[in-house]
Amino acid sequence: MVAIAGFWSVGASPALAGIDDDRFDGNIFALYAGNGALVPPRTTLADSIQRHKPALLVFFVDDSKDCKQFSPVVSQLQGFYGKVVDFIPINVDAIPIKSSYSPTEPGYYYAGVVPQTVVINQEGKVALNAKGKVPFEAVDDTFREVFNLLPRSESVPLRRRMFNEFSSELTEQAAPKSK
Numbered sequence: 449m450v451a452i453a454g455f456w457s458v459g460a461s462p463a464l465a466g467i468d469d470d471r472f473d474g475n476i477f478a479l480y481a482g483n484g485a486l487v488p489p490r491t492t493l494a495d496s497i498q499r500h501k502p503a504l505l506v507f508f509v510d511d512s513k514d515c516k517q518f519s520p521v522v523s524q525l526q527g528f529y530g531k532v533v534d535f536i537p538i539n540v541d542a543i544p545i546k547s548s549y550s551p552t553e554p555g556y557y558y559a560g561v562v563p564q565t566v567v568i569n570q571e572g573k574v575a576l577n578a579k580g581k582v583p584f585e586a587v588d589d590t591f592r593e594v595f596n597l598l599p600r601s602e603s604v605p606l607r608r609r610m611f612n613e614f615s616s617e618l619t620e621q622a623a624p625k626s627k
Contacts (some may be wrong), residue, residue: 450506452591453466456601458501461495465475467513467516467517468516468517469513470487470511471511472510472511473511473516474510475487475517476508476510476512476516477517477519477522477523477537477547479516479520480516480517480519481520481523482520482523482603483519483522483523484555486522486523486526486535486537487537487539489534489535489536489537489538490534490536491536492536492547492556493505493536493568494552494553494586495534496534496536496568497568497572498517500570500571500572501533501534501570501593502532502533502534502537502568502569502575502594503516503531503533503534503535503567503568504522504525504534504536504565504566504568504569504587504596505536505537505538505554505557505564505565505566505568506518506522506535506536506538506539506564506565506566506568507538507540507554507558507561507563507565507566508537508538508539508562509539509540509541509562510539511561512562512563512591514531514562514563514573514580514581515562515563517581518563518581518582519566519582519608521582521583521584521587522535524584525584525587525588526592528588528591529591533591534593535613536554538558540558540562542609542614543555543558551572552596557574557577557582558581559577561580562577563578563579563580563581563582564577564578564579565577565582565587566578566580567587567590568595569594572596575590575593575594576590578626585600588600602626
């Protein structure tokens with residue numbers, strides 16, 4: 449019993465990982481976005497293009513600080529557009545190495561950086577191809593164009609609620625109080 453206690457106190461250290469480091473923790477969408485349903489994707493890019501349905505490709509790796517921090521944004525976007533857009537997170541380690549790809553394969557759009565966000569419209573054309581942690585508003589503006597929705601400036605104002613690494617959301621902004 450003493451030997452076991454000694455082993456735990458000296459030899460074994462707890463796994464330390466978090467949203468602000470490049471260590472592997474597991475599925476970033478389940479851990480940091482509260483949305484384990486994103487991975488594995490429910491459809492393929494080829495299916496989305498064939499059905500003329502917009503798609504959001506998110507290229508990521510599970511051991512990237514930037515990908516971990518971007519995962520809640522992807523989850524927020526799915527909350528607003530998940531019924532009309534195919535969300536296709538792509539772990540870049542799973543992209544087969546080939547000399548060339550067709551436009552129906554995620555590797556065709558991958559630029560060698562994570563995170564990378566690509567929006568494919570109903571016609572199969574790229575509407576957005578952005579590298580890094582793209583703000584929610586930039587992708588939302590692209591979807592507004594894809595779906596011919598009102599621009600943000602003419603729509604209901606949204607404000608960010610308090611954010612923690614497990615949940616975040618947008619809500620209607622309260623009107624300013626009169627004095």
